[in-house]
Amino acid sequence: MERGIFITFEGTDGSGKTTQIEILKTVLEKMGYNCIFTREPGGTLLGEELRKIILSKDFGNMLPETEAMLYAACRAQHVEEVIRPALKQGKVVLCDRYIDSSVAYQKYGRKLGSMVEKINEFAIHGTMPDKTFLLMLDPNKSKDRIVRELDRLESEPYEYHDRVYKGYEKIAEENPDRVVRIDGEKSIECIAEIIIEEVRKII
Ligand SMILES: Nc1ncnc2c1ncn2[C@@H]1O[C@H](COP(=O)(O)OP(=O)(O)OP(=O)(O)O)[C@@H](O)[C@H]1O
Numbered sequence: 001m002e003r004g005i006f007i008t009f010e011g012t013d014g015s016g017k018t019t020q021i022e023i024l025k026t027v028l029e030k031m032g033y034n035c036i037f038t039r040e041p042g043g044t045l046l047g048e049e050l051r052k053i054i055l056s057k058d059f060g061n062m063l064p065e066t067e068a069m070l071y072a073a074c075r076a077q078h079v080e081e082v083i084r085p086a087l088k089q090g091k092v093v094l095c096d097r098y099i100d101s102s103v104a105y106q107k108y109g110r111k112l113g114s115m116v117e118k119i120n121e122f123a124i125h126g127t128m129p130d131k132t133f134l135l136m137l138d139p140n141k142s143k144d145r146i147v148r149e150l151d152r153l154e155s156e157p158y159e160y161h162d163r164v165y166k167g168y169e170k171i172a173e174e175n176p177d178r179v180v181r182i183d184g185e186k187s188i189e190c191i192a193e194i195i196i197e198e199v200r201k202i203i
């Protein structure tokens with residue numbers, strides 16, 4: 001069975017994920033690859049509805065456990081409906097946030113522990129990225145880059161975002177083969193070059 005390539009982009013808010021996915025997609029399409037660009041939370045009709053709930057400031061009292069399960073629910077739908085079918089068709093799947101976001105934001109940020117990995121394993125049934133680009137940018141600096149209104153999670157205090165940042169560092173240390181950690185302060189062009197270089201190795 002033909003198997004595509006699954007690439008995820010991770011990092012703090014405003015670290016440059018979407019910018020880099022768009023560049024990579026353009027480059028890969030010029031090279032003749034069939035790519036899809038999708039995002040989490042969201043990516044499906046049901047998932048986009050859940051995204052609104054997850055990010056809405058109307059739910060300031062949302063429990064960390066509820067939050068973690070909503071993200072996982074969204075992901076289960078996304079993997080089954082979008083990611084796995086595209087991979088089966090041999091496509092390159094570029095995904096803006098995936099399981100590492102739950103580990104960084106819910107396990108470490110919300111201090112929910114290893115249950116986060118368990119519910120996510122249940123959601124993804126083994127569909128893990130071939131490569132993950134992790135853009136690391138100090139939470140203070142990344143916030144300055146966001147010009148739109150901050151969502152429910154982005155509005156959390158510095159200490160929370162610092163735990164998320166450190167969580168991402170841990171994820172990179174624990175997954176050296178999969179996760180490519182990139183300094184988000186480098187220029188857009190420089191980061192794009194690093195990413196393309198890495199993608200060439202696996203494509
Ligand atoms: N390497 C960079 N250096 C300076 N500015 C950058 C860099 N990468 C992206 N930016 C700018 O920072 C802003 C946020 O970038 P982008 O939307 O790609 O980040 P993101 O990680 O997708 O953020 P979000 O969490 O909001 O989805 C944009 O205005 C973008 O042009």
Ligand SMILES: [Mg+2]
Nearest residue numbers: 017018019096
């Ligand atoms: Mg983005």
